[in-house]
Amino acid sequence: MSDYSIQHNLAQAAAAGEAAAPKIRIHNLAKIFETRRGRFAALDDVSLDIPVGCFFMIVGPSGCGKTTLLRILGGLEFETHGSVEVAHSGSARPLNSMVFQGDSLFPWMTVWQNAAYGLTMRGRPRAEIEEVVGHYLSRIGLTRFKDAYPHQLSGGMRQRVSIARAFANDPEILLMDEPFSALDEQNKLLLQGELLRIWDETRKTVLFITHSVDEAVTLGDRILVMSAHPGKVKTVIDVPFERPRQVLELRARPEYGALVYNIWDELRDEVRRARAQDEEGVRS
């Protein structure tokens, strides 16, 4: 347990001195896919510095390359130009862990085995795995279901396990690819609250993709609005709300509505442009 509080303090100290080196540095990043219909630029000249402990949200029209950006950071795709760097804190900690969109739990493993996956693959000692996985399963309220298989859980429960799996792996940064997009509105609200509570323990740097402006404002410290294809940085907006946050109370505040409006304003043109591109694609 002491391990968590140490991390907590470290993260807070780091968050206080934000001016220090960024946790993630993305420099002139571009990604071009070679497809049968020719070259397709998914990302074009994206440069970003993301500070330590920042809950960084990415919104943008569909097809703008958000997921590609995350997959490059997650080591699942490789950049065509430019670079991404993640500052390593020096321990044996893995660089990143990803929470995937949709069902990504192994159907053949129990809840416990799924949550323990990262630690097991890294060959951590049994006692450590027991402690860490036990901790996160209790934090997401699924201790009772540790021997259940994913098909016995609801969609919301499965996504909680998938969050526990990423946190338990104790990475330098967390990558989340629209983890709540398949959930209904009520479940989404509850899970956003739970995610914030778990995140508050360690305050790791998070990159979180969403298509929901509400979600971006509710969770994030900073919001990147991406332009329609090819994906570029349109603007980065700071979210001024203090932490810890209460999801519902936050949404009742007038500043919340104003911020959502501002972001929509930035996003609207891009969504229109994306739509026009889609229609053009259909015609050609």
Add this chain to the structure above:
Amino acid sequence: MSVAKKARAAQSRTKMRVAKNRDLVIGIASPLALLLVWELCARLGAIDTRFFPAPSQVGARLAALVASGALWSDTAASLTRLFWGTLLGGIPALALGIVMGLSRPIRAVFDPLVAATYPIPKSAILPLILLIFGLGEASKIVMVATGVFYPVLINAMAGVMEINKIYLDVGHNFKASRWQVFTTIALPGAMPLIMTGVKLGVGMGLILITIAEMVGAESGLGHMIWNAWEILSVETMYVGLIVVALLGFLFSLALTELERWLVPWKAAR
């Protein structure tokens, strides 16, 4: 209204149970009836008992062969060959099938070979197998192995290729090594189809061991059936056929049970 609904539901459940029981009774009664008709026809001379001996005669021969221990020694010989043949064919097929499913280049190398050799009837290569491995145990075991190999290989490969790509992404993101991807994703993910392959393979193995034992074997159920033809002991032939059929049935039961144990995440679906 909910009471009415419940009553209706209970009624339909009762109907279902009655129907199930009736099916069970019919399922047991109809083969018994057939045997009875057969017995009567044999006793009344309506059928030629040189080809179709009365069930009671076959039963008596079965009892005699069990008592003398001959049936058991032949069954044990076949089972031993089947066991080793299944291992010899199944394990390489499993490994190669999974690797072929995971790796496109390896698939490109072996796919044409598999496609070219798979359609050859396994019974047609028996003379070649006898030539290479001689008349002893080895040739019988190899015959079974050729039968088990293909269904397991093809199903293991298909099983791996059907695994949702997101699981491989998860493995990659959580830094699973090649071996860990093999053991924690490819093997369990393909297990449902692998079990289908094993069931088909063992069925094929049983057919092939029976055939192989008819040629140049001194023991086994195939030898027992062939020998019965040579000495015109048709009752013994029937005993052999019954035991082979029974083995096939038991294997399928046992493998279904094994599947339930190996693939627990599919059980409740």
